[in-house]
Amino acid sequence: MKNSIFILIVLGIITFGCKQEPVGQQPIDNIPSGPVTNVKIENTPGGAILTFTMPPDEDLLYVKAVYSLKEGVMSEARSSLYKDTLRIVGFGDTAERQVKVIAVDRSRNESPAVDITINPLTPSVTTIGESMDLVADFGGVHGYWTNATRAEVSVVLLKEDNNKEYNSIETFYSTMALGDGASRGMDTIPEKFGIYVQDRWENRSEIKYFTLTPLYETKFDRLKFRAVDLPNDESFVGGWPKSDMWNGVTGNNGYSSPGGTGRWPHSVTIDLGVTGKVSRLKLFQRTDPYTYSEGNLKKFEVYGCTTLDPTGNWASWTKLMDCTSIKPSGLPLLENSNEDVARAVNGEDFINSPLNAKVRYIRIKVLRTWAGGDNFQISELQIFGDNR
Numbered sequence: 001m002k003n004s005i006f007i008l009i010v011l012g013i014i015t016f017g018c019k020q021e022p023v024g025q026q027p028i029d030n031i032p033s034g035p036v037t038n039v040k041i042e043n044t045p046g047g048a049i050l051t052f053t054m055p056p057d058e059d060l061l062y063v064k065a066v067y068s069l070k071e072g073v074m075s076e077a078r079s080s081l082y083k084d085t086l087r088i089v090g091f092g093d094t095a096e097r098q099v100k101v102i103a104v105d106r107s108r109n110e111s112p113a114v115d116i117t118i119n120p121l122t123p124s125v126t127t128i129g130e131s132m133d134l135v136a137d138f139g140g141v142h143g144y145w146t147n148a149t150r151a152e153v154s155v156v157l158l159k160e161d162n163n164k165e166y167n168s169i170e171t172f173y174s175t176m177a178l179g180d181g182a183s184r185g186m187d188t189i190p191e192k193f194g195i196y197v198q199d200r201w202e203n204r205s206e207i208k209y210f211t212l213t214p215l216y217e218t219k220f221d222r223l224k225f226r227a228v229d230l231p232n233d234e235s236f237v238g239g240w241p242k243s244d245m246w247n248g249v250t251g252n253n254g255y256s257s258p259g260g261t262g263r264w265p266h267s268v269t270i271d272l273g274v275t276g277k278v279s280r281l282k283l284f285q286r287t288d289p290y291t292y293s294e295g296n297l298k299k300f301e302v303y304g305c306t307t308l309d310p311t312g313n314w315a316s317w318t319k320l321m322d323c324t325s326i327k328p329s330g331l332p333l334l335e336n337s338n339e340d341v342a343r344a345v346n347g348e349d350f351i352n353s354p355l356n357a358k359v360r361y362i363r364i365k366v367l368r369t370w371a372g373g374d375n376f377q378i379s380e381l382q383i384f385g386d387n388r
Helices: 002-020 124-131 242-246 338-346
Strands: 037-044 047-053 060-070 073-080 085-088 097-105 114-118 133-137 140-146 153-160 166-174 178-183 191-199 208-212 226-228 266-284 297-305 318-324 348-351 359-369 380-386
Touching (some): 047 114, 133 208, 140 153, 242 266, 242 380, 318 359
Antiparallel strands (some): 047 085, 266 359, 266 380, 297 318, 297 359
């Protein structure tokens, strides 16, 4: 009983002590820091970069810039006491803006504000919008744009409905310097479309309008595909046969060429089972933990023919495509953004020119993999085009 009472007394003391302990940084005084000095302005697309000299106060906590992003919408950018730079972002035009720069100490006292004027350069949402183009493609339409600053944007495709209203049919989230995106599954009749870009502050570009007629496209029947073993092609590794390139399963499986053969580049040949005009190849990578690494294709060529030369002589083949796999983020090997993973999982399209002839056989020559090794893998390969 005595032990129990003693324990309760100790717990009571601890609890009381905890309740009296201040939570977070409490005010120390009511004396504000001095203002920042020597403010320099570098105007940037949609914002500005400020550099300054901080006040010499020992209890300085941070410096902030306060400004109106839009009518009635106040925003704030902060810089810790270890940095003498502030980045202001989010403006959708080049109008002159007023900014207050304030030093804040550990007691949350604010210094007198230093008023400055910035003149944002043309925002990325505007320059991207001016670069946008929309063209007819197999099965739909294809948008293209340039994003020199690699800004985080969403590109929206619109289509006119029966009520003459434009509705969103596809949205692409991208930071790629040379971006593109397609919407497919459409009939081959003239339609009215629009395209615009929006940033994360909801600034929008002007809508560009187009009247386009999609080209006919269908997916080639994978059940008609078969592997062709030519003398110059590679064989396969264990449980990674060529036929697994079109078994309908994506992920950490598929076809793998053997390594250590002493020759490079590697090639693989496929009989499509029907003669048709190829519009695009959709290639699915071997994914986690190999996304944009290991033997996934980075640079390759695609060839085609209608009559097969059993000797494997490359002179009998016509080059259709030079292909380079693009990692949206541009991050180093083994570092992948959500956009990178999404592209790998959903498949990457490689577009063939509609001017190229019909083919029955395709041959893929792999020039380089993401890891730079001497073998390659393809998890799944889909072929689209006009097979009528």
